Amino acid sequence: AYTLKNRGYQAEAIHGDYSQAQRERVMEKFKSKKINILVATDVAARGLDISDVTHVINFSIPQNPESYVHRIGRTGRAGKSGVAITLVTPREYERLRQIEKLTKSKLKKEAPPEIGELLEIKKDAFVKSLVETLEKEKKLIKELSPYFDDKLKKFNLSELLSASFILKEGLSGQSESLKEDKGVYKRLFITLGSKDGVSAKDIFKSLIDKAELTGEDIGKITIKDKFTFVEVKEKVAEKVIGLLEQIVVKGKEGKIMRAKK
Structure with missing residues (x-):
């Protein structure tokens, strides 16, 4: 609280x-x-x-x-x-x-919103609250405006609003964490390969079914004779490892872990 x-x-x-x-x-x-x-x-x-x-x-x-x-x-x-x-x-x-x-009911399963989605919601709410205040507090705004016009004249409107939003949401110093994680992947190692009779498609399907990932969560899959490298989005890497210390693909059981390189 x-x-x-x-x-x-x-x-x-x-x-x-x-x-x-x-x-x-x-x-x-x-x-x-x-x-x-x-x-x-x-x-x-x-x-x-x-x-x-x-x-x-x-x-x-x-x-x-x-x-x-x-x-x-x-x-x-x-x-x-x-x-x-x-x-x-x-x-x-x-x-x-x-x-x-x-x-005796089915619970609806939903993934938490992405940082970008939350930020958009917060920005919309911020703009809405500003508009409401501008309409409700015209007299007080008129009294305060000369002071802020003088003190903040070197900044433009967008800069002032952005700074206000950062202060309101406690976002100071969080520029990197607010960036979308598109393209940021972690490499996982699976102890199953082509000699085990599995394909990239089989591993892709197993990750979606057993780790409840989406196709967008999974990147490049590189199959070797005895092992496989899979790239998954950074945000789901820990989830995959925590949920699937072992993975079964086409009846073959293998271990899944972070790749060393």
Whole structure:
């Protein structure tokens, strides 16, 4: 909650160490919409009864599938619709399947948005908030304008707006991390080759099926007699290695690891 508040979000937290008075104070803010994000531990969230909750975001999957059902039940009450989002790693997929079995429903799987996508959303929201402020605060803007005109006259409008956006989103010093990762690949080594009866197409298909990659995630595949080099996008390399310490291609089992060179 502290990080969210520093990023400009209206957020508060409750946890087990809060006194009843502190808890009630935060809950009143949330119910009256003075804040719109409530961060809660599992223990602190028990017994909460709040109407009009639009989203429940699970930062981790509860050990008990029934607890998951209880958590997401806080949204979409009284005939209203709601959205539940659960952040998972590939190693937690089995627990998701247990939840699907319990709830007799299929969970929709989605990849997190790319940095570029998030940045576009944030820029759009920033422009929208600027326009709203310009329309609402004309008198105050008129009073402040002479000061800023004098102090910032050597900068153009685009530079000023960009600097304001960087400050608002806490992006200072993050130029490199905001660049798209297109074309940035990591090389993986697979202990299967042409003598094992596998082809580039077979390995491509296995990575898509078993590591849940897309065709865009996979680059050049170089097959040798006894091994294969595969290039995958940097953002999915760790996922592939974590999920597939071993890979089965056309019934043949091989190991997958980072290539040394």
